[in-house]
Amino acid sequence: GDSVTQMEGPVTLSEEAFLTINCTYTATGYPSLFWYVQYPGEGLQLLLKATKADDKGSNKGFEATYRKETTSFHLEKGSVQVSDSAVYFCALRVNTGFQKLVFGTGTRLLVSP
Amino acid sequence: EADIYQTPRYLVIGTGKKITLECSQTMGHDKMYWYQQDPGMELHLIHYSYGVNSTEKGDLSSESTVSRIRTEHFPLTLESARPSHTSQYLCASSEFGNHNEQFFGPGTRLTVL
Numbered sequence: 001g002d003s004v005t006q007m008e009g010p011v012t013l014s015e016e017a018f019l020t021i022n023c024t025y026t027a028t029g030y031p032s033l034f035w036y037v038q039y040p041g042e043g044l045q046l047l048l049k050a051t052k053a054d055d056k057g058s059n060k061g062f063e064a065t066y067r068k069e070t071t072s073f074h075l076e077k078g079s080v081q082v083s084d085s086a087v088y089f090c091a092l093r094v095n096t097g098f099q100k101l102v103f104g105t106g107t108r109l110l111v112s113p
Numbered sequence: 114e115a116d117i118y119q120t121p122r123y124l125v126i127g128t129g130k131k132i133t134l135e136c137s138q139t140m141g142h143d144k145m146y147w148y149q150q151d152p153g154m155e156l157h158l159i160h161y162s163y164g165v166n167s168t169e170k171g172d173l174s175s176e177s178t179v180s181r182i183r184t185e186h187f188p189l190t191l192e193s194a195r196p197s198h199t200s201q202y203l204c205a206s207s208e209f210g211n212h213n214e215q216f217f218g219p220g221t222r223l224t225v226l
Binding site for chain 1: 119144146153154155156158161163169171203205214215216217218219220
């Protein structure tokens with residue numbers, strides 16, 4: 001079935017460090033891919049998305065490229081801030097039927113000053 | 114800006130009580146969802162709806178029930194709460210169509226004693 005695998009956390013970084021959170025997927029067809037972020041005590045917010053191979057999603061300095069050949073959608077940011085501390089979820093949506101989201105298990109990011 | 118609301122935000126209740134978690138959205142979205150998020154952060158889809166008078170079970174079996182009498186309202190009910198129901202419950206909505214993102218509410222954190 002469809003699934004998403006993302007790296008386990010927590011990921012602990014100092015401010016201004018480079019961030020990579022790995023995400024790979026298994027899906028039939030051509031899914032859309034998403035990164036959601038969850039700040040403490042809140043719901044999920046869409047961070048970025050990509051809908052076809054080689055698309056690059058970007059937002060707030062974060063970016064991820066839809067790589068069909070490696071079935072990956074790794075999240076990167078060049079210089080993290082303390083305010084980026086949150087849980088990050090990679091997700092896919094198969095664009096048939098109900099089009100539900102399939103989430104990874106989440107990766108907690110902790111950024112220290 | 115997402116306009117999806119959940120009440121209450123926090124609920125502590127005793128075993129055996131009946132509870133209803135409210136979810137409302139003002140975006141006119143047809144599709145709505147309930148997720149259960151366990152302490153390990155993983156999200157599980159427990160209910161979804163295509164529109165008014167449509168409700169379906171999700172991937173994770175749940176003793177809760179839902180109703181969809183109005184487009185904007187998708188309440189979740191537990192007839193008899195148990196400690197195993199302690200969790201975070203997240204509501205979401207989306208438009209029909211490919212590539213449309215899900216918008217999430219802030220969540221209800223339920224504790225059953």
